[in-house]
Amino acid sequence: MIQKILIANRGEIALRIVRACRELGIKTLAVYSEADVQSLHVQLADEAICIGGPKSSDSYLRAERIISAAEIADVDAIHPGYGFLSENSKFAEQCESCNIKFIGPKAQSIKIMGDKAVARDTVRKAGVPTVPGSDGPVDSEAAAVKIARKIGYPIIIKAVSGGGGRGMRIAHNDVSFAKEYHIARAEAEKAFNDSSVYIEKYIQAPRHIEFQILADSHGKVIHLGERDCSVQRRHQKLIEESPSPFLTSDLRKRMGKAAIRAAESAEYESAGTIEFIVDSHGEYYFIEMNTRIQVEHPVTEEVTGIDLVKEQIRIAAGEKLNFDQKDVEFRGHAIECRINAEDPTRNFTPSPGTIGLYYAPGGHGVRVDSHIYSGYTIPPYYDSLISKLIAHGDNRKMALERMYRALSEYLVRGIKTTIPLHKAILSDPVFIAGKATTAYLEEFLSRTPPDLF
Amino acid sequence: MDLKQIKQIIDLMKRSELTEFAVEEEGFKLKIRRGHNGLPQVSSSGGTLPPYVIAADAGGAASPAPAAAGAAAAVGGGGEKEEPGITYIKAPMVGTFYRAASPESPPFVEVAAKVQENSVVCIIEAMKIMNEIQAEVKGAVIEILVENGQPVEYGQRLFKVKQG
Numbered sequence: 001m002i003q004k005i006l007i008a009n010r011g012e013i014a015l016r017i018v019r020a021c022r023e024l025g026i027k028t029l030a031v032y033s034e035a036d037v038q039s040l041h042v043q044l045a046d047e048a049i050c051i052g053g054p055k056s057s058d059s060y061l062r063a064e065r066i067i068s069a070a071e072i073a074d075v076d077a078i079h080p081g082y083g084f085l086s087e088n089s090k091f092a093e094q095c096e097s098c099n100i101k102f103i104g105p106k107a108q109s110i111k112i113m114g115d116k117a118v119a120r121d122t123v124r125k126a127g128v129p130t131v132p133g134s135d136g137p138v139d140s141e142a143a144a145v146k147i148a149r150k151i152g153y154p155i156i157i158k159a160v161s162g163g164g165g166r167g168m169r170i171a172h173n174d175v176s177f178a179k180e181y182h183i184a185r186a187e188a189e190k191a192f193n194d195s196s197v198y199i200e201k202y203i204q205a206p207r208h209i210e211f212q213i214l215a216d217s218h219g220k221v222i223h224l225g226e227r228d229c230s231v232q233r234r235h236q237k238l239i240e241e242s243p244s245p246f247l248t249s250d251l252r253k254r255m256g257k258a259a260i261r262a263a264e265s266a267e268y269e270s271a272g273t274i275e276f277i278v279d280s281h282g283e284y285y286f287i288e289m290n291t292r293i294q295v296e297h298p299v300t301e302e303v304t305g306i307d308l309v310k311e312q313i314r315i316a317a318g319e320k321l322n323f324d325q326k327d328v329e330f331r332g333h334a335i336e337c338r339i340n341a342e343d344p345t346r347n348f349t350p351s352p353g354t355i356g357l358y359y360a361p362g363g364h365g366v367r368v369d370s371h372i373y374s375g376y377t378i379p380p381y382y383d384s385l386i387s388k389l390i391a392h393g394d395n396r397k398m399a400l401e402r403m404y405r406a407l408s409e410y411l412v413r414g415i416k417t418t419i420p421l422h423k424a425i426l427s428d429p430v431f432i433a434g435k436a437t438t439a440y441l442e443e444f445l446s447r448t449p450p451d452l453f
Numbered sequence: 454m455d456l457k458q459i460k461q462i463i464d465l466m467k468r469s470e471l472t473e474f475a476v477e478e479e480g481f482k483l484k485i486r487r488g489h490n491g492l493p494q495v496s497s498s499g500g501t502l503p504p505y506v507i508a509a510d511a512g513g514a515a516s517p518a519p520a521a522a523g524a525a526a527a528v529g530g531g532g533e534k535e536e537p538g539i540t541y542i543k544a545p546m547v548g549t550f551y552r553a554a555s556p557e558s559p560p561f562v563e564v565a566a567k568v569q570e571n572s573v574v575c576i577i578e579a580m581k582i583m584n585e586i587q588a589e590v591k592g593a594v595i596e597i598l599v600e601n602g603q604p605v606e607y608g609q610r611l612f613k614v615k616q617g
Contacts, residue, residue, distance in 0.1 A: 034608060050606040051547055065607065068547040068579040072604035098580070 002026055002076045002101065002317045007045065008066050009081030012388060013293070014041035015371045017079050020309040029073045031066055033059035035379040040371040047073055054381045060084045063091045070100050077101035077316055079309075083383075086292040087114060103316040105291050109266045113289040117160050117198045119266075123286050126265035128258045131277070131285040133200035141181050144199055148177055151201045157181055159188035160196035166235070167191055170202055203285065205439035206277035208232065209244050210290075211259035212300045213272045214311055216321040221263050223256045224300050224308075225330055230436045231425065233348070238418075238441065239425065240296040241335040242303045245396060245434025251282055262286060271297070271312050277438075295338065295388070298369055302334035302392040333399040334392045337407065337426075339370075340384040343416035345450040352380040356414035361406035365392040365399075378415065386417065396434070400426055420453035459483070486537070540590050541598075542612040544605045548579035552601045562612070566594045574612060577605065592616040 004027040007017045014030065018041050021028045030045035035054035042048045049069040052059030059065075063085060070078055078095055080086035080103065092107035104110070113119045117137055120130045132151045137160050138144040148155045148171070157180055159167030169184040171177035181197070189195035212224040228244035229237045243252070259274040266289065273290040297308045306328070315321070342348040358374040370387035372378070378386060391406055393399035404426045410419055425431050428444060466474060466485055475484040544550070552560035552575060562574050568588040576583045596613035599605060 049547060049604075050608050052607045059607075064580060065547045069606070071580065072547070072549055 002313060004029060004046075004073070004075045004077075005103070005313070006031060006066070006070045006073065006075040006078045006100075007041065007081070008060070008078050009084055009086075010036050010039060010041070010060060010382065012369050012371045012385065013081040013295075014039070015044070016309055016369060017041075017081065018044050020307065020313060023307075024310060024313060026313065029069070029075055031060075031069050033381070035381050038376060040373060040376070049073065054379065056084065056381065063088070063094055066091075067094055067098055067100070070095075071098065075100065077103050077313075079103040079312070080292070082292050082294060087290075089114060101316050103312050104270050105266075105268050105272065109268050110291045112266045113272075113291050115160060116158060116162065116288055117196075119288060120198075120286065122265050123262040123289075126261045128262045128265075128286045129284060131200040131203065131287070134198045137196040137198050139196075141178055144181055145174060145177060148199060149174070151199075153177075154202040154204070155199050156202040157184040157197050157199050159184065159192055159194070160198055161192035161194040162188065167197075203277055203279050205437040206279050207244065207246055207437050208237075208275065209247065209255070209278050209284070210273045210275045211256060212297070212308070213259060213263045213268065213274060214306075214308070214315075214321060215263055215268045215270065215272070216315045217269050217318060218320045220321050220324075221260050221268065222321065222323075222325045222328065223259050224304050224306060224328055226252065226255065227296055227299050229296065230438050231431070231441055232438055233441050233445075237296065237338065239335065239337055239422070240299050241333065241396075241399070242299045243330065243333065246278065248282070251278075251284070255284055258284070258286070262289060266291075270315050271308050280437075295385070296336055298367060298388060298390045299334045299336045302367065302390055303330050303332065304328055305331070332392055332394045333396040334390060335396075335399050335403050336388055336390045337403060337422040338385055338418075339387040339389060339410075339412075339422070340418045341378050341386045341415050342384050342418055344418050344421040344453055346416075348418075349416075350380070350384050351416035352378045352384075353415045354378075355412060357411055358413070359409070359411040360387075361389070361409035363406075365402050366390070366406045367392070372412075386412075389422075400432065424448060424453040538616050539595075540592070540614050540616055541610040542574060542586070542588055542590065542614060544577060544607060544609045544611055545586065546577055546579055546584065547607055548577040548584070548605065550599050550601070550603050550605045550611065551576040551578060551583075552597075554583070562594050562597075564594055564597060568592060568594060568614065586611075588612075588614070590614050590616060 005021055006029045007014045008031060018028050028045040030042045030048040031051045032039060032042045032048060033052050033054050036042060051065040051069055052062055061084060078100055085091040087110055089107040089110040092102045092110055095102040112122055124130045134147045154170055154172045157169045167188050169180040171180040184197050185195045188197055207230045209226050209228050211226050214224060215221040225242055226244050227240045227242045229240045231239040262274045263272060271293050273294050275287040276284045277287055278284045301308055341351045343351050354377040355372055355374060360368045367390040372386050389406055391399050391403035393402050407419055407423045462474060472487045569591050570589050572588045573585045574588050575586050577586055592614040594612050595615050598610050
């Protein structure tokens, strides 16, 4: 029985978890840094314990302080949110050994999917297509070039311990490959303390389409459809939608089955996401698995009506999923805009500061997942995501129009936000036609003068 | 930061209506506050601030000068008003606070106890490990702010100390 949950996170996802716990009748303990004293979730949680100074490395990443807080407050489970320690297998193990339930998959599943090369290998054995590449890390330039020639250029070199779009370099021929290989290894060593790299065929301008997985601890694994997250800036997602305007129902069926096989290959439990890239011919390839709840989970919640955070908690409590794949229904279309405290007219410079007048949009089919409020000061120590605006409609056209309407109502005074950029994208013919690939945003920015947003 | 720069700051304070100035650099913290008699009081930590700077420019209001090396806690605060010469020993970790090493042992400190920077003042138990907490200030304990066996969070005030 889970009676009290420690929320090892901050910002909007911490608030999301508090809300789910409230509805389940579970007590909440917020752990927070000194910079987050005024944070909304800290005020709303039943209990709160300060675990360190403003920097993440002195607070939200301090596993021992979090577990210590869990012990003195006698919690039953820890929800790690996303980022921070959510995909840290050591932290999951520490929770296990302290008899505190980690709300997420087993430590072993995190380990398998955390190593990108091992993950590819594992899912390939389960019959999931992966991008042609080296079968594991490549340790020498000579070996790497040999494989590169076999696969065919262009080639992308990726850090084994990387992720989230970091630690990647592209080469178009033998000459540039040699240079990029060595740069990639040096960068990987610096950023992740692990210089191991693997190589893959570089798929030009693919779509990023991911499938939401839900798995209980009794062997049932289902998928809740896809999210198209192709609109990205420097590999950071800006807009996500479901269903994908590109997938046919046949491709959706095949990819959904592949996603389930991938999750099963890691003996997965809880909520997770299988990421694919899809080329213009409909060929799809596994990229990685995110073994946590994701930022864009509300998109799936609006289309399926299923509360993913509550399901995570129920699964952690040992309950069986009380629906099957055939019971999952997809209604209408949902889209999410991630709103950041950044100035899109000044190359996305972060804009921390105090929020003056704040008015969030509402009405039928509009959802706002945000922790900010009038008078709140955004701390400069963390990421710049301040709000997720989600719109749902009976079809894509209605969802887009509703999103545009909601963006137009949204008032956030005192700081700069990316709301104007989202409005501009929502008005762009290429995006409206559903033709956005991962190359879209750069192309859009290059033809749109900054003063148009 | 060298002697010349510190003297310049003190001059600036004397000539202006500034009541407080603080600066922090790698391994060095400096705080200057206008004292009750209107003259600046200087406290610093970590760096090699020559004692005669403090004596000469504090113009007689020398109070915390020799304790400067240990006055790190003077910078920053719990959001409450700071009284001059008073500092707090705060919890550097999350856990359970104990006054003594074991239930049978005497408490590490009582009210009026004199402490040095490396005096052990209490235990904070975290995940079955007993961590000895050092004062990190020099002075006398004037109040014990938490109870034996109480859970404490990071930054929580444990002891009120009169510096010196």
